[in-house]
Amino acid sequence: MSSEKAVDDVDAGLNAILKKTQDKSWTTLLPDELQLLLASFLPSHHVAIRSKSYVVLSAFCQHIRQNSPQPKPAAAEGSDPSTEAIVNVYGPSLISKLGDTVELEVLSGLTFFAALFQTDWPSAAAILLQDGVVNILEDIPDLFTSNPSPPVFLALAHLLAQAAGHKSCRTVISPQAVSWLEGKARQKDDDTLKAAAAVALIKFNKGSSADAASNPLSAASSNPPTGNAGGGDEDLVTLMKGLVLDASAPSPSSPIQDAVEGLAYMSADPNFKELLCSDEKFLSRLFAIIPRRKNLWSESSGDMGMTPLYGTVLIITNLCAYRPRLTEEETQIAKLRRLAKASGGTDSAKASNVTEENKFDNNEHVLTRGRKLIEAGVMDALTSAVKATESRAVRLAVGRALLSLIEDNSSRGKILQSGGAKALITIIQGILTSARSAADSSKSKTIPQLETADLEPIQALAKLAITASPVQVFGPDAGTLYDAIRPFSLMLTHPSATLLQQFEATMALTNLSSTSPEASEKIARSDGLLNRVELLMLEDHTLARRAAVELVCNLIVGSDDVFEKYGGSSGESAKRKLQVLVALCDVDDLPTRRAASGAVATIAASPTACQHLLDLQKERSRVLPILGQLIDPSIVPPSDEGESGVEDVHGDEDTTQMPTEPGLVHRGVMCIRNLFFGIKEDKEGSRLLAKEAEKLGIVKALARTFREHSSDRNSPVLRPAAEALKCMMESGITIQM
Numbered sequence: 001m002s003s004e005k006a007v008d009d010v011d012a013g014l015n016a017i018l019k020k021t022q023d024k025s026w027t028t029l030l031p032d033e034l035q036l037l038l039a040s041f042l043p044s045h046h047v048a049i050r051s052k053s054y055v056v057l058s059a060f061c062q063h064i065r066q067n068s069p070q071p072k073p074a075a076a077e078g079s080d081p082s083t084e085a086i087v088n089v090y091g092p093s094l095i096s097k098l099g100d101t102v103e104l105e106v107l108s109g110l111t112f113f114a115a116l117f118q119t120d121w122p123s124a125a126a127i128l129l130q131d132g133v134v135n136i137l138e139d140i141p142d143l144f145t146s147n148p149s150p151p152v153f154l155a156l157a158h159l160l161a162q163a164a165g166h167k168s169c170r171t172v173i174s175p176q177a178v179s180w181l182e183g184k185a186r187q188k189d190d191d192t193l194k195a196a197a198a199v200a201l202i203k204f205n206k207g208s209s210a211d212a213a214s215n216p217l218s219a220a221s222s223n224p225p226t227g228n229a230g231g232g233d234e235d236l237v238t239l240m241k242g243l244v245l246d247a248s249a250p251s252p253s254s255p256i257q258d259a260v261e262g263l264a265y266m267s268a269d270p271n272f273k274e275l276l277c278s279d280e281k282f283l284s285r286l287f288a289i290i291p292r293r294k295n296l297w298s299e300s301s302g303d304m305g306m307t308p309l310y311g312t313v314l315i316i317t318n319l320c321a322y323r324p325r326l327t328e329e330e331t332q333i334a335k336l337r338r339l340a341k342a343s344g345g346t347d348s349a350k351a352s353n354v355t356e357e358n359k360f361d362n363n364e365h366v367l368t369r370g371r372k373l374i375e376a377g378v379m380d381a382l383t384s385a386v387k388a389t390e391s392r393a394v395r396l397a398v399g400r401a402l403l404s405l406i407e408d409n410s411s412r413g414k415i416l417q418s419g420g421a422k423a424l425i426t427i428i429q430g431i432l433t434s435a436r437s438a439a440d441s442s443k444s445k446t447i448p449q450l451e452t453a454d455l456e457p458i459q460a461l462a463k464l465a466i467t468a469s470p471v472q473v474f475g476p477d478a479g480t481l482y483d484a485i486r487p488f489s490l491m492l493t494h495p496s497a498t499l500l501q502q503f504e505a506t507m508a509l510t511n512l513s514s515t516s517p518e519a520s521e522k523i524a525r526s527d528g529l530l531n532r533v534e535l536l537m538l539e540d541h542t543l544a545r546r547a548a549v550e551l552v553c554n555l556i557v558g559s560d561d562v563f564e565k566y567g568g569s570s571g572e573s574a575k576r577k578l579q580v581l582v583a584l585c586d587v588d589d590l591p592t593r594r595a596a597s598g599a600v601a602t603i604a605a606s607p608t609a610c611q612h613l614l615d616l617q618k619e620r621s622r623v624l625p626i627l628g629q630l631i632d633p634s635i636v637p638p639s640d641e642g643e644s645g646v647e648d649v650h651g652d653e654d655t656t657q658m659p660t661e662p663g664l665v666h667r668g669v670m671c672i673r674n675l676f677f678g679i680k681e682d683k684e685g686s687r688l689l690a691k692e693a694e695k696l697g698i699v700k701a702l703a704r705t706f707r708e709h710s711s712d713r714n715s716p717v718l719r720p721a722a723e724a725l726k727c728m729m730e731s732g733i734t735i736q737m
Contacts, residue, residue, distance in 0.1 A: 010045065011052070014040060014049070016033070018055065018059055034093055037053065037057065037060075038090075038108055038112045039108040039112075040056075041108070042108055054119060057119045061119055065086075083123050087123050087126050091130070094109055094116075094127060098136050103144055103151075110158075113127070113128075114155065114158045114159045121165075124163075128163055129169070129172060134177075138176055149187075149193055157193060157200050161261075164204040167207065167211055170208060173204060178201070181201050181204075183197075194255065195256075198258070199258045202265050206266075234272075240262045240263045240266070243259035244256060244260065244285055244286055257307070261311050263315050264314040267314075273365075277373065280372075283373065283377075284377065286312055287376065287377055287378060290313070290385050291388045292388070293387065294387070310394050312385075313385050313401065316381070317404070320404040320405055322404055367408055370411065379405075379418035380418065382398050382402060382423060383419045385398050387426075392434070396454070398423065399427050399457025399460055400456050402424060402460045403463070405420075407463075409467065412464060412467055412468065413468075416464060416473065425461065429483075431450065435449070455501055459505075461508075462507070466511060478518075481515065482519065485509065488508050488509050489527075491505040492505035492529060493526075499539075499541060502532070503547050509529075513558055517559070519558070523559070525561070530565070538580075546591050549584055549592050552566070552581075552595075552599060553598050563602075566599070566609075567603040568609060570608055570611075574609075578600070578603060578613065581596050581603070582600060582622070594663050597671060600671050601670040601674060604670075604671055604678060605674055610675050611682075613678075614675075614685050621692070624696055627668055627671045627675070628697070631665050631668040631698065632697065635698065635701065665705060666717050669702065669717050669724060670720050672693070672724045673721070675689070676724055680727070683731075686730075686731045694728070699725070699733055700736075702725050703725060703736065709721070
């Protein structure tokens with residue numbers, strides 16, 4: 001009962017501190033509260049207590065930062081008042097515990113120190129950099145030697161691992177501390193300590209290498225990091241793999257947590273990606289770490305630290321990640337950096353190492369690794385991870401992994417069959433819910449804004465929606481399909497979305513718009529969507545422009561509102577939108593011409609739109625030549641020189657600039673037919689158009705089209721061609737068949 005009462009007392013004390021952090025006027029901890037929090041991260045406490053302790057510590061640090069004065073612009077670097085305030089609260093008591101000779105006191109100091117790094121690293125770093133603190137840590141291994149592997153050693157290794165993750169702290173980690181870590185990573189008596197020491201070495205080595213790469217002048221004059229650098233990293237990876245293969249089920253006391261964290265760091269190295277992916281037994285055991293249902297372990301640390309669940313998903317994400325798509329400018333900069341690194345080396349090994357790393361991270365190798373992961377059962381692991389936790393970090397990592405795996409077209413069917421689309425939908429629903437909650441709490445009337453990382457799972461779902469039928473992706477429920485419209489629209493209009501993301505969102509929305517008029521209406525009413533699509537219609541990139549025109553074409557057919565905006569209503573706005581569509585009927589890209597001409601043919605069913613087309617023809621003399629060229633490519637639009645340019649067009653000559661395409665012929669005939677029917681009541685306008693059509697050779701093209709299809713009574717071109725010719729005859733044109 002006494003132990004249960006002690007747990008209850010700690011829990012009650014933590015709750016009291018947490019409640020105080022909600023009071024803006026509260027400033028500091030009482031001595032008893034401070035001692036309670038310092039000791040609340042001891043490994044002897046239940047995992048639920050330690051989890052709550054993270055929340056309380058984080059809430060306290062946030063409270064201090066929110067209520068501290070902002071640093072002045074001219075303040076010296078490192079003089080942040082909020083950091084100083086946190087250091088003043090914890091620093092003296094923490095340093096006192098670290099310098100104690102009682103094992104329990106030192107252990108509570110080390111575990112709290114590591115937790116502070118995870119919740120507010122600037123204040124933890126500031127304490128570590130104080131005079132004498134590093135020396136105190138260096139002395140700890142000598143104070144507790146009676147036990148070959150005391151809990152203090154594990155806590156010290158975890159603390160050094162946290163410190164090694166920050167550049168300012170790496171500079172004060174001494175060779176003595178690194179040597180101690182190396183010894184503990186080699187010992188065979190305690191796997192948990194071995195894993196923790198190895199993680200610290202990995203973070204130290206990787207961080208030191210990154211520091212040297214970012215500052216080559218400093219690196220040239222300094223000593224290289226001691227420890228298992230270079231080939232020793234492979235030994236560390238082998239050690240981590242072995243711990244994953246041999247470890248039992250994940251628990252707070254098992255070495256698998258540190259092993260997974262270490263592999264999460266090392267799996268970012270292209271060379272080690274190949275090493276890990278080539279071991280099917282390891283992959284199987286790695287995937288088994290992810291729980292198939294929610295449990296305390298998967299949620300216990302939240303996003304404070306790297307749980308085995310998050311670490312495992314991060315490893316998967318690293319293994320299947322493609323190199324970022326670079327712009328032309330970024331590509332040139334990267335090339336210059338590689339040349340600088342190669343020329344800065346003392347031997348050719350550096351240059352060959354860069355080349356080797358690039359080789360293992362090229363698209364072919366990534367594609368192969370992705371297929372190996374799918375064959376090994378990665379989809380079951382990823383979908384289970386989404387079910388096992390609501391952690392934002394875990395779910396975004398799953399979305400990033402699925403985005404990479406979906407890049408392979410041949411794998412998309414397996415991903416759909418394994419529930420990949422459902423997992424992405426669940427992730428996206430969580431993202432939108434969080435965005436709405438954030439918008440509601442800020443009482444903002446603007447649209448909830450997503451973060452750039454939120455776009456990746458949406459992009460992954462868009463890729464599936466482009467290449468598979470909506471039923472395969474979203475199921476038979478129309479509501480699920482309608483729910484997908486919002487995230488696709490948000491990605492399309494997001495200010496940080498890449499052109500590729502905008503293109504894929506547009507393509508996905510195009511497919512959804514083809515399912516029903518209701519879907520088209522919902523898409524058309526999305527905030528800001530039409531404005532962005534209209535900008536993409538003017539994009540230089542052919543595929544992006546094509547996708548935008550195809551979406552507009554579908555919306556014109558399915559949405560009354562869009563139909564009105566593009567010519568169904570009077571006014572200059574509709575007229576100019578229609579002018580853009582007519583111009584797009586004259587671009588080089590065949591699918592774009594098909595979509596644009598189909599849209600014009602549909603809009604021309606409106607007499608108002610036909611009046612707009614007549615006005616545009618009178619203004620620029622471009623509408624008829626462009627529409628006529630759809631039927632007969634030898635009809636060349638006139639130049640902008642001269643009043644009309646009609647006389648300069650040689651419609652009788654066989655100067656075809658591009659082959660006749662049946663789809664364009666059909667659309668061109670429908671455009672001409674609908675145009676003449678729409679202005680039938682305007683006798684003067686009809687006669688004007690008919691004469692210009694005759695001069696351009698459109699009448700002859702229509703007659704020729706009619707003759708070519710007269711033997712096929714079911715031809716979709718036959719009747720509209722005949723009706724267009726009849727309109728010409730009614731306007732005084734003689735038809736020679």
